[in-house]
Structures are given as C-alpha cells and as structure tokens.
Amino acid sequence: MMAMKLIATLVLLISIGESHTKTLLEKLQDDPDLSQFADLLERDGAAKSALDYRSATIFAPTNQAFQRYPDMKANIQYHITNTPNKLESLKSVIITDMDGNPPIYISRKRSPHGEEIYVNNAMILKSRSNVELKNKYGKRQVLHVIDDILVPLTTNQGSNEIYNPDALQFLTNANIFNIGSHRVRSFHQRVVYSKRESLFQADGYHTFFIPVEEGFKPPPRPELIDKKVIDGHVIPNHVIFTSSATLDHPFETEAFEDNLKVTATFFTQNDGKSAKTYVKSNTVIGDAKHTAGVVLAEVVLGNIPVKNGVVHLIHRPLMVVDTTVAKFLESFKEKEDGPLFKFYEVIMDVGGEFMQAINNMKEVTLFAPSNEAWNRPEVRNILANKQKMREILNLHLVSDRYSAEKIRSNNNQIIQIPTNVDKKFLYFNVLNNGDNKTITVEGGGVNATIIQSDIAATNGFVHIIDHVLGVPYTSVLEKLQTDPMLNDTLWLGTRNRFNEQLNGTTARYTYFVPSNRAWKSLDNEIPSTYKKLFMPEFSYHANSILERHLIVSNRVYTMSDLKNMSIATDTLILQTVRDQLKIRISEHDRRYSITWNNKKINVFRSDVICTNGIIHVIDHPFIEEKDVIIPLNGATKNVYQLPSLITSVLLIASTYFLI
Structure with missing residues (x-):
C-alpha cells in the first residue's frame, strides 16, 4: 500500500514538473x-x-x-x-x-x-x-x-511589395528599397547595355558588388564599365557577409578566366574609433582594356540579403583604373576614415611641393604609410618640423613603376631603388610564408611591411605600408633583431653577449654591419676562416672581429660625414672598440665604397638611422685569414696575428698530439 502511494506521489511530482517546463x-x-x-x-x-x-x-x-x-x-x-x-x-x-x-x-x-x-x-x-x-x-x-540584428531587404512605405528579390530585381528596382539615399542607376544601365542581366539573376548563391551613382564621376568612367568589368563585380558560389568574411583572402570573380584573372578581397581599416570595410579588386593578369593592379572601393552599405546571395553597395566601380597617383591621394581629401587620409593631411600640411613632384613624374611608385603609422609617438614628435617632413615624404616616392610582382620576381636583382631624396634608396626583402610572400621595404633605417599592394593608377602604383620611412623607432640591437638580412651578424654577436651594449642609450654607435651575403662571400674566399668563426667553441674570435666594426662615441658618422672627413687625408683613421680602422671612402653613382687593407668593400646600405646610432651595411667583413686561428690546447685565446704558415703548422701539430 505504501509503495502504491509512493509511486502515485512520484507520478504527480513528475506531471507537475512537466507542466512547469x-x-x-x-x-x-x-x-x-x-x-x-x-x-x-x-x-x-x-x-x-x-x-x-x-x-x-x-x-x-x-x-x-x-x-x-x-x-x-x-x-x-x-x-x-x-x-x-x-x-x-x-x-x-x-x-x-x-x-x-x-x-x-x-x-x-x-x-x-x-x-x-x-x-x-x-x-x-x-x-x-x-x-x-x-x-x-x-x-x-x-x-x-x-550578437547582431538580422536585417532583411524591405521596400519603402507606399511602394509595391517585392518579396524576396534576386540581385537583378534589386538592381532594377533599387529606388523602392530601403537603402537610404544610395542610387545605382548608372551601373544598372551598364549591365543592361552589356547584356549581363543573367549574371545577377543566376541560380545559386553569390556575392554581388554594386557601385553607387557617385562612383561614376568623372566621365568617361561609365564607358569603361564593359562586360568583363561587370563580371569582376561578382564572386560566384560564395555568400560573403562582412563580419564573416575571411579578410585578405582573394576570391575568384566571374572575370577569372584564361586571359584575364580578377580576384576580390575584403579588408578593414580601423581609425581607432570605428572600422570601415573595403573590397579591392586585383587584376592579376590584365589585357589591353583592363590594367593589371588593385582598385579599392569602400563598402558604403553592405550585407543586403537577396534571394540568390548578398549585395554590397560600394563607393566606386572595381577594376577601373582611370586616375593618376595624385588624383588617387586627393580622393581622400574629404574621407577622414579613408585608409590614406592622414597621409594626405600631412602632405597638405607640409606644402604642395610633394604633390607637384608626383605630378611631374611620368611614372610613379608611392609607398604610402597607413593612418596607424602616423599615430606612432616618434612620428608625431617631428610633424612640426616641415623641412624634415619634406625629406621624409620624398623618401616614400620613386620615379618608376614597381608592382609587387616585379619586386618579388626581381628580389635577387633589384639591389637599390633610388628615391626622390638624393643618395637615399629603398631596399626590399621578400619573406616566404607558405603561399604568402610578404614584402618589406626599408628606407632611412626603418623597415616597413607592405600591407596593401598594387593600388593601380594610370601612371604607376601605390603600396600602403605600416610604418613611416625615415623615422627610426628601433635601437641598433632591435634593428639587427628585426632585419633578416643581418641575421648572421646578429647571431655572432649573441654568443658572447657582444650585442647587449647595442641597446644602450648613453652613447652613440656607428656600426659597419656585414650582411648575410657578406659572410657568405667570406665563406667562398676563406672557408676555413668562416668555419672557425661560426663554430660555437671559438666564439671569442667573433667578439674581436665585431669590435673592429663598431665605433662608440658621442656622435654618429654618416657615410657623407666620413667622406668629408677623408677629403683632407688619403687614409681615414677611426677608433673602433678593438683598434684603429684605417679606411678610404669613395663615392660613385650615388653609392659609397670603403677600401680597407687594399680591398674595396661596397656599402650596400648606408645611413640606416636608429634611435641610438647608425648602421652601414657592408658586403664584406673587415677580416683577414690571420685574424682567426685555433690555438693549441692550453694556449691563450688571444692569438690573432700569427702568419698563415705558422697557423697551419700549429694546426697540424695539434692534430698529431691529439692522436
């Protein structure tokens, strides 16, 4: 009886619980x-x-x-x-x-x-x-x-209802939809004229970019919107909303075929207050009518869902290259959230000479610092120095065309690219990271990464970089640590703590730094010396050799300073950390060379300015075969000046006794 009551109670409790689910x-x-x-x-x-x-x-x-x-x-x-x-x-x-x-x-x-x-x-x-x-x-x-509200495409009040339109219905009837003040009449006309309506009503699910009316100025831009350009505004078989977009990933457009290859990529620009979304078309392979390169367009109204995908309204047509580099910069005059607004602002603040220089060039490559680059404290500290800023701006300007592909494919041949500043060059390095090939550019001691490449203009290219060139922000040591071209010298100086002094702030350093190629050259000339120098057990030799390359003083010595100092004397004597460095300085075709011990050594990069000194990158170290020997067991480690013959005898004897 008790059991039956217990079961009844449990059933009642369960039913009560269910009734309150x-x-x-x-x-x-x-x-x-x-x-x-x-x-x-x-x-x-x-x-x-x-x-x-x-x-x-x-x-x-x-x-x-x-x-x-x-x-x-x-x-x-x-x-x-x-x-x-x-x-x-x-x-x-x-x-x-x-x-x-x-x-x-x-x-x-x-x-x-x-x-x-x-x-x-x-x-x-x-x-x-x-x-x-x-x-x-x-x-x-x-x-x-x-985390966000889902916003459907709806019509204006009083308009005839169009439920669930496809992209073509949207384009044809855009004036009745709730898209603010945006109009797309010119693009619709070009779609009809080119007979590409089927592209926008295609089955499946796609991403459509539609330029608004303001983007068709000035003429004759509308006439440049042909069938292939229209195809370049559609990413087939991918529905990409801005939040879910894989940034900086190139998607093949409908204009990706055998003789013309165009991709579209989303990226964002953050001004510290808000983020703007952009899309860029990249005509990887162009033809007679379609210029190779990148065109940027801001997404002015994105994420409009339609029956066959998503529509993004953009501020100008993709693929169309019809402005000069100067006109491209001027387009940011009223766009405070544009990716190069602060660069244009600095140009205007310094004066019109820089824009005039660009206009006077038949072919131009401009390395333009991003908005974030101008916010660094070391950059803000010199903005008021107009004379210095003019030189800095011109350091970003090259009077020739250099696309990213040209830089990558000629990385072993392009040694120096002259800038618009006398005797100042840009130097490039290509970092391979799987399929990605990141390009770094150095100018005035500052290493920057190209973050948006190949923005095409009728007279050249613009590359957006992440630092302002010519405004140092690293010490001598930090420069060695971040420049892959100087890895070998960095490694040699690390083993016996030689490098630690290079972060100091009480002295000024002038450092002749052999490049990786310089050490490779030594390996080819004197392989035994190279091998010993890079053997960990003989690292004390490395310190002695590096000391010959370092001057510690209360000032730095540019190559121009050294050349002027050597005018009055045939041989210039510099006091290094190790001893006296006796050299001669010569200049040819805006490039410097150093003669040491009757050996001519080219200065690959001069005047790499750092916060606590200066670096000159040389293509051969100041070293001779007699500088590095392996001492006998128990012998002092300070045997540097023995002749080569004696060194050989000692090595043979050492080997014999070890046996």
Missing part, C-alpha cells in the same frame, strides 16, 4: 540580456502563434545588439525558421517565416579560438546557443543567441 518564450523572458527580443516576440501575433503550434529555430539578438540601432524596427519573423536546427545541423541556406520567405545564410569561419558560426552578418554566441525546448504540443524548438 519552460517554453521558449519563457526562456527568453527569463534571460535579462534577451528581454528586448522577448518583448517584440510576445507582441508579434504571427510569430507568437508559430511558437505555440510548431517546430522552430529562433535566432535571438542580445539587448546590446538592439541598443546599437535604437531607431531600427526589427523584423521578428526574419529571425524564425520553421525547422529545429542545432548548430551542427545548420544548413548554408535556411528559409525564414518572413513574408516571401527570404533566406538567411549560415557561414562558418576558422579563427584562433576555433570555429565561428555566422547567420548573415551576426555571429552566433555558441556558449549561449543550442538550447532545445518543446512547446505544449511536443514540437522541438531551438534557441541560438546572436
């Missing part, structure tokens, strides 16, 4: 961070009814998402689908409950923290998602929390 709406209402969405859902009769009677997946934005758009009227039914889908079963395209059943798009992106999942432009907060509940009819319902 939370519904999905109650779950939303109980979460203080989802209260705004819950309130809108409860007041939407159709959406609430759908939850009462059938299965569903709900994508619920957080309150913070709503606060970013205080005036937006969210469409609740665009956040609801009629099938219950947990994260692992989300398909790439899902039909929503909104009128016309427009789709939402699911994309997955790898990140350092694992896989990220996006629905349109909103990221799914995985730790708060995959909540599975049932309504009173036992229908499964799944809740996913997202």
Whole structure:
C-alpha cells in the first residue's frame, strides 16, 4: 500500500514538473540580456502563434545588439525558421517565416579560438546557443543567441511589395528599397547595355558588388564599365557577409578566366574609433582594356540579403583604373576614415611641393604609410618640423613603376631603388610564408611591411605600408633583431653577449654591419676562416672581429660625414672598440665604397638611422685569414696575428698530439 502511494506521489511530482517546463518564450523572458527580443516576440501575433503550434529555430539578438540601432524596427519573423536546427545541423541556406520567405545564410569561419558560426552578418554566441525546448504540443524548438540584428531587404512605405528579390530585381528596382539615399542607376544601365542581366539573376548563391551613382564621376568612367568589368563585380558560389568574411583572402570573380584573372578581397581599416570595410579588386593578369593592379572601393552599405546571395553597395566601380597617383591621394581629401587620409593631411600640411613632384613624374611608385603609422609617438614628435617632413615624404616616392610582382620576381636583382631624396634608396626583402610572400621595404633605417599592394593608377602604383620611412623607432640591437638580412651578424654577436651594449642609450654607435651575403662571400674566399668563426667553441674570435666594426662615441658618422672627413687625408683613421680602422671612402653613382687593407668593400646600405646610432651595411667583413686561428690546447685565446704558415703548422701539430 505504501509503495502504491509512493509511486502515485512520484507520478504527480513528475506531471507537475512537466507542466512547469519552460517554453521558449519563457526562456527568453527569463534571460535579462534577451528581454528586448522577448518583448517584440510576445507582441508579434504571427510569430507568437508559430511558437505555440510548431517546430522552430529562433535566432535571438542580445539587448546590446538592439541598443546599437535604437531607431531600427526589427523584423521578428526574419529571425524564425520553421525547422529545429542545432548548430551542427545548420544548413548554408535556411528559409525564414518572413513574408516571401527570404533566406538567411549560415557561414562558418576558422579563427584562433576555433570555429565561428555566422547567420548573415551576426555571429552566433555558441556558449549561449543550442538550447532545445518543446512547446505544449511536443514540437522541438531551438534557441541560438546572436550578437547582431538580422536585417532583411524591405521596400519603402507606399511602394509595391517585392518579396524576396534576386540581385537583378534589386538592381532594377533599387529606388523602392530601403537603402537610404544610395542610387545605382548608372551601373544598372551598364549591365543592361552589356547584356549581363543573367549574371545577377543566376541560380545559386553569390556575392554581388554594386557601385553607387557617385562612383561614376568623372566621365568617361561609365564607358569603361564593359562586360568583363561587370563580371569582376561578382564572386560566384560564395555568400560573403562582412563580419564573416575571411579578410585578405582573394576570391575568384566571374572575370577569372584564361586571359584575364580578377580576384576580390575584403579588408578593414580601423581609425581607432570605428572600422570601415573595403573590397579591392586585383587584376592579376590584365589585357589591353583592363590594367593589371588593385582598385579599392569602400563598402558604403553592405550585407543586403537577396534571394540568390548578398549585395554590397560600394563607393566606386572595381577594376577601373582611370586616375593618376595624385588624383588617387586627393580622393581622400574629404574621407577622414579613408585608409590614406592622414597621409594626405600631412602632405597638405607640409606644402604642395610633394604633390607637384608626383605630378611631374611620368611614372610613379608611392609607398604610402597607413593612418596607424602616423599615430606612432616618434612620428608625431617631428610633424612640426616641415623641412624634415619634406625629406621624409620624398623618401616614400620613386620615379618608376614597381608592382609587387616585379619586386618579388626581381628580389635577387633589384639591389637599390633610388628615391626622390638624393643618395637615399629603398631596399626590399621578400619573406616566404607558405603561399604568402610578404614584402618589406626599408628606407632611412626603418623597415616597413607592405600591407596593401598594387593600388593601380594610370601612371604607376601605390603600396600602403605600416610604418613611416625615415623615422627610426628601433635601437641598433632591435634593428639587427628585426632585419633578416643581418641575421648572421646578429647571431655572432649573441654568443658572447657582444650585442647587449647595442641597446644602450648613453652613447652613440656607428656600426659597419656585414650582411648575410657578406659572410657568405667570406665563406667562398676563406672557408676555413668562416668555419672557425661560426663554430660555437671559438666564439671569442667573433667578439674581436665585431669590435673592429663598431665605433662608440658621442656622435654618429654618416657615410657623407666620413667622406668629408677623408677629403683632407688619403687614409681615414677611426677608433673602433678593438683598434684603429684605417679606411678610404669613395663615392660613385650615388653609392659609397670603403677600401680597407687594399680591398674595396661596397656599402650596400648606408645611413640606416636608429634611435641610438647608425648602421652601414657592408658586403664584406673587415677580416683577414690571420685574424682567426685555433690555438693549441692550453694556449691563450688571444692569438690573432700569427702568419698563415705558422697557423697551419700549429694546426697540424695539434692534430698529431691529439692522436
């Protein structure tokens, strides 16, 4: 009897528990961070009814998402689908409950923290998602929390409704959709003229870039929009929203074929306050009508979902190269969030000579520092020095065309590129990282990385770099540590702590630094000396050799200083850390050379300015065969000046006695 009562009690408790199982709406209402969405859902009769009677997946934005758009009227039914889908079963395209059943798009992106999942432009907060509940009819319902509001394409009030348009319907009827003041009439006309309507109504799911009306100025730009250019505005078979885009990844466009290859890439520009999204077309292989190079366009209104993908409105057409380098810079005059706005601002502040210099050049390559580069404290400290800034600006200017591909393919041949500053050159290094080939450029002692390459102009190229050239921000030691061309000298100086002094701030260093090639040259000439010098057990020799290359003083010596000092005397005597360095300085074709011990040594890079000194990169070390010998067991380590014959005898004798 007692057992039957106990069972009855348990059944009652279970039934009470089941009767109080939370519904999905109650779950939303109980979460203080989802209260705004819950309130809108409860007041939407159709959406609430759908939850009462059938299965569903709900994508619920957080309150913070709503606060970013205080005036937006969210469409609740665009956040609801009629099938219950947990994260692992989300398909790439899902039909929503909104009128016309427009789709939402699911994309997955790898990140350092694992896989990220996006629905349109909103990221799914995985730790708060995959909540599975049932309504009173036992229908499964799944809740996913997202960090942004899903925004469908809607029409203006009073317009004839067009439910779920494809990209062509959007382009044809753009004036009736809620896209602000943007108009796309000129691009639509070119699509019709080129008979490419089918591209925008194609089945499947694609990404479409549509330039707005303002981007068709000045003429004759509209006439340059031909069939291939239009094809370059479509990424087939990929639906890419800006938040989920894999940045700096080139996607093949419809204009990627045998004789013309055009890619499109998303990237962002952060001005410290907000981030702007840009797309760039890269005509990797051009033809007679389509110039090779990159064209940048700002996404002025992105993430417009359509039946066959997503549309991004951009501020100008892609692929079209019809402005000079100077005109390209001037385009940032009114764009404070543009990627080169601060560079243009500095140019205008210093004076018009720099722009005049660009205009006077038939062919131009400009290495333009990014906005972030101008924010570094060491750069801000010299902005008021107009004379210095003029020289710095001209250090970024080359009177010839150098594309990234030309730099990469000729990396072994292009030794120095003269700049618009007399006797100042740029030096390049290509770093291979798998398929990526990063290009670094050095000028005035500063090493910068090209972060946006090959922006094409009618008279040349613009490359955006991450540092201002000519404004040092590293010590002599830091320069050695960050320049791959100086790795061997860095390694030699590390073993016996020689390098530690090079970070000092109380003295000034003039350092003649042999390049990696210089040491390789020594290996070819005197292999035994090279081998001994780089053997760890004989590292004390390295210190002695490096001391011959280092001057510690209360000033630095540029190559121009040394040349002027040598005018009055045939041989210039410099006091190094080790001893006296006797040299002669000569100059030919704006390049310096040093004669030491009757050997002519070229100065590969002169006047690499550092915060505590200066480096001159030389193509052969100051070293002779007699400088490095292996002493007998127990002998002093300071045997440097023995003749080569005696050295050989000692080596043979040492080997004999060891046997």
